[in-house]
Amino acid sequence: MSHELPYIAAIDEAIRLEMERDESVIYFGQNMATTENAPYRQAFGDDRVRVTPISETAEIGMAVGAALAGFRPVVELYMAEFMLVAMDQVTNEAPRFRAMSGGQVKVPLVLKAGWGFTAGWAGQHTGTLTNMFMGVPGLKVVSPSTAADAKGLMATAIRDDNPVVYFHNYLLTLDHGEVPDGEHLVPFGVADVRREGSDVTIVANAHMLNQSLKAAETLAGEGIQAEVIDPRTYAPLDVDTILTSVGKTGRLVLVDSAPRHSAASNVIAGEVVERGFDLLKAPIVQVTALDATVPYSEPLEAYVIPDADRVAAAVRGVLGTAPVGV
């Protein structure tokens, strides 16, 4: 059985269910008590739900300490960029303590971070930071594209015994989707083939996934069948599903809203070239944002961030029906 929910409400449903299921789950962050999150305090009390000052380092460091003591903290960070204020805790402390302690400790915590608000939110609220975190050993990095995955990946993140960066895409906030009732867990490291096709493989996530699915519809009208894959989790990364698809299509277009030299697509391209070079009938093409700060002005923002037209053009290029180029 399932019910329809907006993406953001599906995340909430998972957090609520996990907090009901497990008393060690605690939830804190800025603005928790005064805004829409007040119901959490009503439901779970002031001990388990805490409002914090604008102190990301203390919030995340506190989560690490509480995790070492057996709790499962979820830190509400609102904007992924706010996490950068506390990079020491996110990259030096949380993911390294298990290894550095020789396996004596585990650090189960979730950093819930909204990202990619490319709707005029300018240079510090629109970033795609996946690649910045997926290369940190010990961190897990997930990014749901649907309401169902938003719920299922959050539940899995809270139950995971490692620090998890949970990215939720702000452009999908109010997108509705069917969400399974009750317990719903989406495993990490399993990509989702969202559309089957035989001519080209497109890999994309979140808003870029929706743009790619739109491009695939357009291309279908031209007789081109694109297979569209959502990685869903970036650490661990399901390279096998992508390689299997490339084995079928022989062509790969990687779509990513991150700057070209800081995109997860760079990592995927490297893995595919190394492990599946002989499967490729054409060079891999990456459709990424420009290596630039996302501008505020609407036409300039559109100039920097890829869209369905650019994805379709790249596919035509890879298939030789148009010049290769981005």
Place this chain on the structure above:
Amino acid sequence: MTADDARRLLRAMWRIRHFEERVGRLKRTDEVFGLIHLSVGQEGVAAGTCLQLRDDDAVYSGHRAHGHALAKGAPLDRVMAELMGRETGLCRGMGGSMHLVDVEHGFMGATGVVGGNIPMALGSALAARQLGGDAVAVVFFGDGAVQAGHFNETVNLAALWGLPLIMVCENNGFAEFTPRSAHTVVERVSDVVAPYEITRETVDGNDVLAVWERFGEFLARARKGEGPFLLECLTVRLRGHYEGDPAAYREAIADEEWQKMDPILRLQRHALKQKWVDEGELAAIEAEAVDEVEAAVAFGRESAFPEPELVAELVYAGSDA
């Protein structure tokens, strides 16, 4: 302080002193592999505080952590083996000098990034409060960490929520290679937290009796649910910032002057005056520490290096899901 307390303190401080000096010698021949920061001269703070704690009290330290770990109960031979990079090391050779962890004894961790440990201790204090017992969290840091945002954010939250956190600042006057006066206009660390109205005190960190008494008082109050507390211990880092640091930025302390300041010799003189111990017993306590350190070096030398499989095994914890 009782005669027995004094014996325990002397034993703890001699163990740290001889451990540190031995590590310094092993570093010169590279038997100890990596970056090493020694706490020679600061033993009084580690011993005067940690000996009063229980295993369920969480302690955090920074890059100069050997003394805190040993005083909190970490086995000396396994700390030595860790510094020698061996499988039998406290962290199986994965952490080394700057990242000692001993969960069994509540030494929850040391961080190599100045200030990084402070908010983690806040989390342990929050957990202690939430679990409802009388355990506390203690964090050691130097005066250099006080200028980091970590410290200020943590003080604010600990004060706001009244958490059982005892912050122990070892103020040795130098942040790495730079004197405090070049970093801030605030001379006393205890004054930095004045606006938060938390209980704070500056003591002579080389006077173990003063550290013992003031920390004991803070600890008793923290166990009753009060907090946070800040104890600033003025102390002396006898060696450079790291082993190999020529420390050209300061004058060495004259031996004669140091004899007067040395926390171990000071407590020995006091214990003799109180007739708690005699010269023979003092010599025996020190000799025992020397023997234990030598045995630890032998233990390290006999131990194997870890297998490469360990690296991948420790990246992620297995999941309950």
